Amino acid sequence: MADSIPKIKIMKGAEADLSAATFQIHDESHTIGNALRWMLMKNPKVEFCGYSAPHPSENVIQVRIQMYDNLSSLSALITALSDLETLCGTIEDSYMTSFNNDDYEKWIEES
Amino acid sequence: MQGHDDLEPTVHIRELKKDKVNFVLKNVDLAFANSLRRVMMADIPTVAIDMVEIEINTTVLPDEFIAHRLGMVPLASSNCDEAIRNTRDCTCLAGCDSCSIMLVLNVACHDHHTMDVTSHHLDVVPPGTPGTWGDGEEQEHDAGEELSKRGERFGHPVGKDEPGTPPVLLCKIRKGQELKLRCVAKKGIAKEHAKWSPCSAVSFEYDPYNKLRHTTHWFESDERGEWPLSENAKEEEPPRDDEPFDFNAQPSQFYFEVETDGSLGPQEVVMKGLAELQTKLANLILGLKTQPELDILTGGEQQPNGNNADGWGAGGGGGGGWGAASGNGGGWGGSASPTRGGAATSAWGATSPHSSGGATSTWGGGANAGWGSPEQQSNGWNV
Numbered sequence: 177m178a179d180s181i182p183k184i185k186i187m188k189g190a191e192a193d194l195s196a197a198t199f200q201i202h203d204e205s206h207t208i209g210n211a212l213r214w215m216l217m218k219n220p221k222v223e224f225c226g227y228s229a230p231h232p233s234e235n236v237i238q239v240r241i242q243m244y245d246n247l248s249s250l251s252a253l254i255t256a257l258s259d260l261e262t263l264c265g266t267i268e269d270s271y272m273t274s275f276n277n278d279d280y281e282k283w284i285e286e287s
Numbered sequence: 288m289q290g291h292d293d294l295e296p297t298v299h300i301r302e303l304k305k306d307k308v309n310f311v312l313k314n315v316d317l318a319f320a321n322s323l324r325r326v327m328m329a330d331i332p333t334v335a336i337d338m339v340e341i342e343i344n345t346t347v348l349p350d351e352f353i354a355h356r357l358g359m360v361p362l363a364s365s366n367c368d369e370a371i372r373n374t375r376d377c378t379c380l381a382g383c384d385s386c387s388i389m390l391v392l393n394v395a396c397h398d399h400h401t402m403d404v405t406s407h408h409l410d411v412v413p414p415g416t417p418g419t420w421g422d423g424e425e426q427e428h429d430a431g432e433e434l435s436k437r438g439e440r441f442g443h444p445v446g447k448d449e450p451g452t453p454p455v456l457l458c459k460i461r462k463g464q465e466l467k468l469r470c471v472a473k474k475g476i477a478k479e480h481a482k483w484s485p486c487s488a489v490s491f492e493y494d495p496y497n498k499l500r501h502t503t504h505w506f507e508s509d510e511r512g513e514w515p516l517s518e519n520a521k522e523e524e525p526p527r528d529d530e531p532f533d534f535n536a537q538p539s540q541f542y543f544e545v546e547t548d549g550s551l552g553p554q555e556v557v558m559k560g561l562a563e564l565q566t567k568l569a570n571l572i573l574g575l576k577t578q579p580e581l582d583i584l585t586g587g588e589q590q591p592n593g594n595n596a597d598g599w600g601a602g603g604g605g606g607g608g609w610g611a612a613s614g615n616g617g618g619w620g621g622s623a624s625p626t627r628g629g630a631a632t633s634a635w636g637a638t639s640p641h642s643s644g645g646a647t648s649t650w651g652g653g654a655n656a657g658w659g660s661p662e663q664q665s666n667g668w669n670v
């Protein structure tokens with residue numbers, strides 16, 4: 177099965193306490209990468225964050241995270257992921273509110 | 288920090304038609320708005336013709352030409368998540384009612400007029416028809432509940448039996464010419480092939496006045512005269528002539544127009560797009576929380592390649608890229624990617640002139656300055 181490839185791994189060279197690490201994420205692209213980088217950057221405890229899609233024929237992205245105060249980059253990553261998920265939910269709610277309440281140009285089904 | 292970071296994200300629908308929706312997304316970052324755009328275009332499953340078996344083709348077009356045109360025909364795909372399986376996840380050997388839809392086309396021209404062969408000539412073979420998926424034990428494996436989740440028109444060419452909707456022209460034939468074939472439609476996403484995209488167009492605009500100067504307008508003599516403003520400009524303040532350039536400004540209003548090919552409704556595309564993003568994130572969180580290897584990996588290895596701060600942290604060396612940070616064993620698979628070794632060719636080091644500064648960069652001063660400062664979110668690192 178394709179499941180034998182781990183979804184995410186920490187690349188060689190990470191700090192022992194994970195205060196700085198590069199995560200390699202399988203089967204993701206700029207779609208997640210750039211939004212995740214932004215969410216991580218909003219965290220004031222993150223010293224550095226960047227991502228790259230190293231090569232079009234490798235189905236991975238890499239996210240580099242460096243933390244202040246020797247905090248864990250792993251927990252910062254998890255926080256950022258769940259914050260992004262919450263954001264999606266917020267936008268979905270806002271869309272539905274607009275869909276149900278706003279006055280916009282609508283399509284009326286004929287017949 | 289820019290104001291939009293502190294405001295609640297909002298969506299305002301401006302127009303909703305049968306095949307398109309126009310909305311304004313506010314108070315999120317460009318990165319996120321782009322994620323939504325990308326996910327709606329490329330990650331939402333639909334069904335499309337994937338295999339074509341041509342029995343008779345005496346038309347002027349070669350087989351592969353017709354097969355390609357058939358692939359592009361939009362098929363009704365509502366509730367695709369539940370209504371059909373991916374063939375690769377199915378227990379069948381080579382297609383079954385749970386993971387595939389059979390369509391047939393059989394047209395011949397018998398008179399002296401040019402005849403159009405269109406998507407309206409494609410007929411879906413109803414699921415359960417004996418002999419559809421080869422002879423022998425029909426549907427021995429678990430049939431699943433996919434069939435019960437399908438709408439009446441699922442898998443049918445869009446617009447068929449809808450009076451007034453023009454069909455997709457596949458081929459033109461003359462007297463004595465004939466086209467007879469069988470197609471198998473399967474579920475897929477546009478990341479694999481564009482025929483699976485539910486969207487025919489996703490327009491995405493921000494900053495209609497180009498205040499942020501994310502683009503450069505080429506002009507003969509008068510920039511404003513030669514570059515008419517879009518409708519969206521009415522939603523924003525025009526810049527004053529003496530307004531200085533705000534290099535800290537970030538875009539915060541995004542004008543979307545999602546137009547579909549009819550395989551899914553625009554409403555379903557937006558909802559599925561957001562849901563798909565959430566699924567991706569949930570999968571990642573799951574991967575992080577359930578993989579014990581993560582701890583083992585980090586516990587055992589004590590950086591044989593030296594301190595990774597050399598590359599990024601302390602600004603050690605101009606243009607230090609990923610290659611420099613991780614040394615020769617840095618997970619790039621060694622020589623798998625030759626261009627990666629040289630820091631100068633690294634996409635990271637090369638694209639941003641600020642990269643060599645590393646953490647010592649003096650953008651704002653103060654403890655929170657440098658890369659960690661939230662103001663730096665779009666400084667070009669992701670390019």
Ligand SMILES: [Zn+2]
Pocket residue numbers: 374377378379380381382383384385386387
């Ligand atoms: Zn099957």
